[in-house]
Amino acid sequence: MIDFNLPDIGEGLQEAEIVKWLVKPGDSVEIDQVLVEIETDKAVVEVPSPQKGTIAKLHGKPGDVIKVGNPLVSFEAEGTEVSAKEDSGTVVGKIESGSRIIKESPTGISSVKSASGSIRATPAIRNLAAKLNVDLNQVAPTGPGGTISKKDVESLASSNTTREEPVSFSASPNAPEGLKRARRTMARNMAASHSQVALVTLMDDADITHWSDKEDLTARMAFAIAAASRAEPSLNAFYNHENETLQKMKEVHLGLAVDTPDGLYVPVMKNVEKRDATGIRNLINSFKQKAREKAFQPEDLKGGTIILSNYGAIGGRYATPMVVPPMVAIIGVGRTHQELALVVNRPVVRLKLPISLSFDHRAATGGEASRFLSAMIKSLEA
Amino acid sequence: MGKALSGIKTRNYLDKSGKALGKIPKFAEDRSTLKDLYRLMNLIRIFDKKVVSLQRTGKMGTFATSLGQEGVSVGIGHALQKDDIFVPYYRDQGILYQRRVKLIEIMQYWGGDERGSRYVYNREDLPISIPIATQLVHAVGVAYAVKLRKQERAVLSTCGDGGTSEGDFYIALNGAGTWNLPLVFVINNNQWAISVPRAIQTKADTLAQKAVAAGIDSIQVDGNDVIAVRQVVSEALAKARSGGGPTLIEALTYRLGDHTTADDASRYVDKSDLDKAWALEPIIRLQSYLTKKRILSKKEEKQILETCKEEVDQAVAEYLALSPQPPEAIFDYQYANMPSALQEQKDELNYSLHPY
Numbered sequence: 066m067i068d069f070n071l072p073d074i075g076e077g078l079q080e081a082e083i084v085k086w087l088v089k090p091g092d093s094v095e096i097d098q099v100l101v102e103i104e105t106d107k108a109v110v111e112v113p114s115p116q117k118g119t120i121a122k123l124h125g126k127p128g129d130v131i132k133v134g135n136p137l138v139s140f141e142a143e144g145t146e147v148s149a150k151e152d153s154g155t156v157v158g159k160i161e162s163g164s165r166i167i168k169e170s171p172t173g174i175s176s177v178k179s180a181s182g183s184i185r186a187t188p189a190i191r192n193l194a195a196k197l198n199v200d201l202n203q204v205a206p207t208g209p210g211g212t213i214s215k216k217d218v219e220s221l222a223s224s225n226t227t228r229e230e231p232v233s234f235s236a237s238p239n240a241p242e243g244l245k246r247a248r249r250t251m252a253r254n255m256a257a258s259h260s261q262v263a264l265v266t267l268m269d270d271a272d273i274t275h276w277s278d279k280e281d282l283t284a285r286m287a288f289a290i291a292a293a294s295r296a297e298p299s300l301n302a303f304y305n306h307e308n309e310t311l312q313k314m315k316e317v318h319l320g321l322a323v324d325t326p327d328g329l330y331v332p333v334m335k336n337v338e339k340r341d342a343t344g345i346r347n348l349i350n351s352f353k354q355k356a357r358e359k360a361f362q363p364e365d366l367k368g369g370t371i372i373l374s375n376y377g378a379i380g381g382r383y384a385t386p387m388v389v390p391p392m393v394a395i396i397g398v399g400r401t402h403q404e405l406a407l408v409v410n411r412p413v414v415r416l417k418l419p420i421s422l423s424f425d426h427r428a429a430t431g432g433e434a435s436r437f438l439s440a441m442i443k444s445l446e447a
Numbered sequence: 448m449g450k451a452l453s454g455i456k457t458r459n460y461l462d463k464s465g466k467a468l469g470k471i472p473k474f475a476e477d478r479s480t481l482k483d484l485y486r487l488m489n490l491i492r493i494f495d496k497k498v499v500s501l502q503r504t505g506k507m508g509t510f511a512t513s514l515g516q517e518g519v520s521v522g523i524g525h526a527l528q529k530d531d532i533f534v535p536y537y538r539d540q541g542i543l544y545q546r547r548v549k550l551i552e553i554m555q556y557w558g559g560d561e562r563g564s565r566y567v568y569n570r571e572d573l574p575i576s577i578p579i580a581t582q583l584v585h586a587v588g589v590a591y592a593v594k595l596r597k598q599e600r601a602v603l604s605t606c607g608d609g610g611t612s613e614g615d616f617y618i619a620l621n622g623a624g625t626w627n628l629p630l631v632f633v634i635n636n637n638q639w640a641i642s643v644p645r646a647i648q649t650k651a652d653t654l655a656q657k658a659v660a661a662g663i664d665s666i667q668v669d670g671n672d673v674i675a676v677r678q679v680v681s682e683a684l685a686k687a688r689s690g691g692g693p694t695l696i697e698a699l700t701y702r703l704g705d706h707t708t709a710d711d712a713s714r715y716v717d718k719s720d721l722d723k724a725w726a727l728e729p730i731i732r733l734q735s736y737l738t739k740k741r742i743l744s745k746k747e748e749k750q751i752l753e754t755c756k757e758e759v760d761q762a763v764a765e766y767l768a769l770s771p772q773p774p775e776a777i778f779d780y781q782y783a784n785m786p787s788a789l790q791e792q793k794d795e796l797n798y799s800l801h802p803y
Binding site for chain 1: 500502503506509705708714
């Protein structure tokens with residue numbers, strides 16, 4: 066059988082709806098004989114036969130939508146007058162398949178950037194990224210030779226929203242699943258982080274024995290991070306590895322890692338340095354609700370300058386959280402635990418809050434990180 | 448209603464039924480010339496239909512047919528002399544073909560292959576112009592050059608009825624008049640600018656009267672009467688060549704098809720208007736005349752159609768056999784010396800296509 070694929074008969078057409086078939090399987094047709102009426106977003110048009118032959122199969126019934134490039138009609142293989150080459154459903158002429166024109170990188174599709182971390186993207190792609198507010202540092206390239214493609218940018222842009230795309234699953238319970246958007250973003254961000262960041266994690270405990278039961282851990286952490294950012298500004302910052310610049314931020318926009326069944330979301334609390342405990346709590350509650358309702362807006366997820374992950378609420382004491390470039394630091398909070406300590410030579414039980422501070426050693430020194438952590442602990446213990 | 452201007456005349460030689468209204472022009476007394484005009488109009492109609500089929504099957508880009516307006520382009524093409532210069536718009540296949548532009552070159556143009564604008568047998572006519580009315584200003588420049596060189600040549604440029612609302616149209620008329628250029632403008636008034644009907648295109652009664660303010664001669668012609676188009680254009684060209692100055696010709700036709708393949712005219716054209724227009728179309732008009740005069744036999748007519756189809760099929764086969772241009776060719780046909788900014792873009796494209 067020879068497939069005749071639906072061509073782009075408009076200007077940048079994606080799909081068309083079948084209105085009426087004028088032939089049926091078994092019919093002999095002449096070249097240019099009208100086969101079908103289809104409706105595009107602009108027009109109802111008649112599609113003529115590209116060849117003389119016998120109709121083997123009609124792909125769809127009236128009302129069905131056919132994607133450009135998918136089969137519309139199949140012809141019996143014999144008795145054809147024109148070349149039996151499969152029609153590729155292109156816009157113009159015979160555009161040969163990609164192999165001749167577009168060379169794949171010899172190592173296949175490269176998923177991470179080259180060791181130097183340099184971005185390979187055309188001006189058009191850079192422009193698109195700027196328009197969609199996508200940081201090219203965070204895009205894992207899939208184009209030839211490690212270049213960033215339009216699709217890479219667009220999918221990261223759309224993954225910044227919470228709209229879910231239906232994902233088709235194969236019948237087998239062990240079949241690989243295509244990653245949904247939030248997980249795909251996570252995968253790409255983490256790959257970018259791992260390939261770029263010179264990660265160091267510093268760990269210590271804050272003594273919170275004196276905290277009342279009503280103390281709000283997340284709010285206290287937010288205040289501690291704001292206080293530490295004032296004391297040591299190099300960690301609440303953006304590092305641009307292309308230009309080798311460090312941009313220290315006056316405002317603290319705190320990203321909160323939120324675990325959901327769909328994957329990881331990091332909504333951003335803007336200006337925590339200006340908020341009180343109630344304001345922070347209200348914001349956290351609204352994030353929780355949005356996470357349940359899958360209602361995060363793109364602007365909820367943008368603009369973070371530093372991240373807090375309260376993984377200890379689930380479990381785990383210390384961790385090596387991953388910095389998400391261009392940010393420089395991320396703070397992990399582990400599960401609180403009791404510890405026996407000696408106070409004036411007498412054993413006492415103290416409540417400890419484990420803190421793990423990861424930072425990008427390209428952008429900050431160990432001393433700066435230590436000062437930052439100390440300032441946090443001082444704030445938490447106050 | 449706009450104000451009707453006296454002095455705008457409409458010329459035709461054949462009435463609606465194809466009967467001669469009076470004395471026909473001298474050229475139309477030659478039987479083989481008339482048969483040739485008939486053949487050319489049929490050839491263009493067959494060509495147009497075939498190109499639409501190519502577009503519908505994914506082998507051609509957007510295309511504008513001249514269905515119903517073959518009398519205008521065939522008449523103009525026949526009137527032009529070899530040394531004249533033609534500056535087209537985008538519905539002029541009937542002219543281009545007679546200017547020795549090959550059918551395959553016209554198909555290449557619409558198929559996105561810029562090599563189609565490099566006419567093998569015609570080095571002086573300009574390429575097809577998609578922007579509306581810009582070509583008229585180019586024609587002014589060309590005609591100015593002809594005048595400067597004291598050559599005895601005429602320049603002819605075309606546009607649609609929609610084009611007459613453009614600033615470029617008025618600029619061109621004014622320039623042509625001011626410098627008394629050897630220039631003929633022909634408006635192919637097919638009554639539709641995509642979906643905008645002529646009635647709301649302008650308050651003016653006729654498009655021809657727009658020449659009055661520019662101080663140049665104008666005339667309307669029945670565009671469905673190929674003999675009239677051929678004659679009126681010939682007269683205007685002769686006047687231009689002999690230093691008589693420019694003329695604006697408004698050819699009255701009706702667009703029987705879609706604006707382009709990206710259009711669906713059934714959404715806005717009244718069916719009864721279309722039926723009326725079909726009764727007036729140029730091929731039937733001439734055929735009736737030729738039959739009445741016993742110039743064309745049924746057998747000859749069949750033969751003409753067959754040879755037209757063969758010629759078109761041959762050109763299409765050649766077109767389909769062409770190898771495609773590489774993507775970076777989009778940069779190659781604009782400048783003799785490519786500006787550095789464009790060269791940079793070409794390099795970027797080359798790099799993304801061939802990174803290793």
